Amino acid sequence: MAIGWMTVLKLVPWDDVIANAPQVVEGARKLWKTVTRSPALPPEPAQAPEAAAAPAPELATRSELQALAATVSVLHEQMAESSALIEALADQNAQLIRQIESNRVRLGWLMAVVGLLAAALLYLLLRG
Template structure:
């Protein structure tokens, strides 16, 4: 089983994974910064609305909804990027499994041919 995992790790296109890693990290950092910034703002006392507090509250809630939508969009982009990388890894592992089967059959055939050749040489 360990040999299969080792082969799978070797077949992964690490160049592509490494090339995409900075984008994923930047997305994760941006998302983290937004979430951390929200937490800092939540720790501060809420602003006291002036007269006509209902309108101020409505505006604050609308602003909060817009910020949440931006965070959800950033999170979905990050998830999509990770999903694409996962799909690429799965494709490569599938190709690796096929390659291993072909090599196993070719190796077995090579052993048979080598055995027949050796038997022929020794029988003379």
């Protein structure tokens, strides 16, 4: 049985979402700063003179290390892109929360005006 969207939206603790929105944005910014500061690849160590005389299995290990270094570089790029996306989503979330709060305040004022108008109309109907 499918749950309606309105039911799902009513179950969301909006007070908690609104209260935690700045923390989410700050966490995303910290993640972005951390990822952009970390180096993509560690510096390669200097080769020892005996490395030139290494047997064939050592060459296979070196090529494996190069492949792993390339994989780490690709993963670092993906992590940087992901953290940028997370930061953008957190900013959008903060904007959405601000808009929801603004709409909530406007709805409160609108309900007060409608209530006053309804009371005035009721007064005029009962008086006349």
